[in-house]
Amino acid sequence: MMQPDPLDLPVLHTFRRCSPLVHCITNDVVQAFTANILLALGASPAMVIEPDEAEQFAAIADALLINVGTLTALQAQAIRRGIDGALAADTPWVLDPVAVGGLTFRSDFCQQLIKLKPAAIRGNASEIIALVGLSNGGRGVDSTDSASSALPAAQQLAQQTGAIVVVTGEVDYVTDGLLTRTVAGGSILMTRVVGTGCALSAVVAACCALPGDRLENIAAGCGFMKHAGLHAALQSQGLGSFAVGLLDALSLMGESA
Numbered sequence: 008m009m010q011p012d013p014l015d016l017p018v019l020h021t022f023r024r025c026s027p028l029v030h031c032i033t034n035d036v037v038q039a040f041t042a043n044i045l046l047a048l049g050a051s052p053a054m055v056i057e058p059d060e061a062e063q064f065a066a067i068a069d070a071l072l073i074n075v076g077t078l079t080a081l082q083a084q085a086i087r088r089g090i091d092g093a094l095a096a097d098t099p100w101v102l103d104p105v106a107v108g109g110l111t112f113r114s115d116f117c118q119q120l121i122k123l124k125p126a127a128i129r130g131n132a133s134e135i136i137a138l139v140g141l142s143n144g145g146r147g148v149d150s151t152d153s154a155s156s157a158l159p160a161a162q163q164l165a166q167q168t169g170a171i172v173v174v175t176g177e178v179d180y181v182t183d184g185l186l187t188r189t190v191a192g193g194s195i196l197m198t199r200v201v202g203t204g205c206a207l208s209a210v211v212a213a214c215c216a217l218p219g220d221r222l223e224n225i226a227a228g229c230g231f232m233k234h235a236g237l238h239a240a241l242q243s244q245g246l247g248s249f250a251v252g253l254l255d256a257l258s259l260m261g262e263s264a
Contacts, residue, residue, distance in 0.1 A: 014234055015227035018217070019261050022228075023049035027216040029209055030068035030098075032056055032089050034076025034105065037202035040250075041072075044206035047257035048231060050213040061085040065092030065100070069216035072209050073120065075113045076105035083116055090123050099126035099215035102170075103208035108137025121168050126215040127225060128164060129173040129208040132157035139164050154180055158187065171225050173211060175204060179233070181226040188226035192233035194240035196249045203253070207232050235260060 028051045033041055042052040055064040058081075065071045071093045073086050093100045102125045104117045117138065121128065130138070132154045139160045154176030161172040165184035174180045179190040197203045207229065214228035215221060239252030 014261060015223075015230055016261055018214075018219075018224055018227035019231065021217055021219070021224075022213065022231075025069075025217055026051055027069040027213040028053060028067070029070050029072060029213050029216075030055060030061075030064050030089065031072045031074070031209055031212075032061060032082070032086055033072060033074035033103075033205060033209070034078075036076065037074075037205040040202035041206045041209045043254055044202075044257065045209055045213065047254045048210060048213070048260075050210075052209070055089075056082065056085050058085040058088045062088035062092035065089045065098055066096035068093075068098055070126075070212040071098055071100035072103065072212040073100060073125075074103040074105060074205055074208060075107070075117060076103070076205065078113045078116065086116075086120070090120070094124065099212070101125060101127045101129060101208055101212040101215060103205060104128065104130050104134045104138055105205070107134050121164075121170075125168060125170045126221070127171040127173060127211050128168065129175065129204075129211045131204065132174055132176055135164060135172065135174050136160045139167070154178055158182070162187070171215075171222055173225060173229065175207060175229070179226075179229045181222060181229060183222050186222060188222065190226055190229040190233055192230070193236040194249075196240050196243065196246065197232075197236045197253075199246055200250050200253075203232070203236070231257065231260060 045052040135157045154174045157174045165172040181188040210228045214224040235256035238256040243249035
């Protein structure tokens with residue numbers, strides 16, 4: 008079993024002290040799980056999806072998450088308004104390009120979004136490769152490529168957009184196009200519970216709001232999820248207890264240190 012890197016306690020303490028307010032325009036399947044992950048880690052979630060309110064709230068929030076998992080035309084309006092509000096207020100926003108590549112509407116939409124100065128982009132290997140036009144994406148929300156194989160595409164995307172790009176998999180790669188951090192650990196069970204990747208994108212958004220080095224903060228956030236996933240897997244009796252254990256592990260993380 009792969010062991011995680013040491014926990015970045017200074018970033019964890021900063022995360023909890025700042026308790027970032029994260030505005031999540033995310034997919035319908037994962038809203039509650041995403042909110043609970045943020046709460047367990049010490050952030051404050053909000054799900055504001057009405058277009059007029061989305062623009063207003065993005066200016067109030069500390070960070071904005073855009074997840075296109077259940078994208079509709081109406082949600083696309085809310086997303087664009089939310090990003091407009093975020094950009095006007097200098098609020099960092101993060102893109103999770105769920106299932107991009109194989110589906111035309113979301114693929115074209117995400118190609119427009121990456122021109123709007125995202126602070127970070129978090130996806131699986133196939134999604135990141137598809138964003139730079141090197142493949143047609145994975146099998147729905149599942150990646151058909153390894154994270155390591157997507158690193159050159161991630162570096163290219165980071166240089167193209169100015170965003171920190173996170174490719175998640177058995178090992179996560181976090182890059183600004185020049186520097187790259189690797190984050191090991193976690194558990195295969197994380198791929199069998201709906202919403203862990205989407206929730207990680209919300210954690211990445213929260214980390215974008217923290218003071219200090221954004222690349223290092225995001226890598227630390229990926230590490231929080233890897234640590235919690237490994238701990239939960241060791242304690243779980245199955246997928247149900249694993250999901251609950253993940254929340255427990257995040258909420259108790261660092262207390263014994």
